Amino acid sequence: MPVFTKMSLKYTYKWPESGATEITSSDDDDMIDIKNGYHVLNFINVFFAQKGLTSIDTFYKLEYMLNERMPVTMETRKEMTTWVLTVWNRIFYT
Known part of the structure; x- marks a missing residue:
């Protein structure tokens, strides 16, 4: 199963130098910035990993959804996972 890296991302993000800003867990309560x-x-x-996905096109769709379509109230x-699963088939990305 591929693990995507910085080079896979299309959007621009901040990359804080402190390793303390990285998330290494996968808890439901993790706050995602x-x-x-x-x-x-x-x-x-x-x-x-949880959904068994591997496609770079699917990666781009999810990144688009997070950046362009996800309500700002999701933290x-x-x-975020619940929202993505709820709207996945209603959002088109090309």
């Missing part, structure tokens, strides 16, 4: 590249990569990689991994 959508502007932080480490957080976005962790969210996408964990989501892909936790659980909220």
Whole structure:
């Protein structure tokens, strides 16, 4: 199963120097900062691992959804995951 890296991302993120801003867990209560590249990569990689996804096109769709369509009120991994699963088939990305 591929693990995506910074080079896979299309959007621009902040990359804080402190390793303390990286998320290494996959708890439902993790707070995800959508502007932080480490957080976005962790969210996408964990989501892909849990759902058995591997496609770079699917990666781009999920990144698009997080950046362009997700309500700003979503903050936790659980909220974000629930939202993605609810709207996945209603959002088109090309």
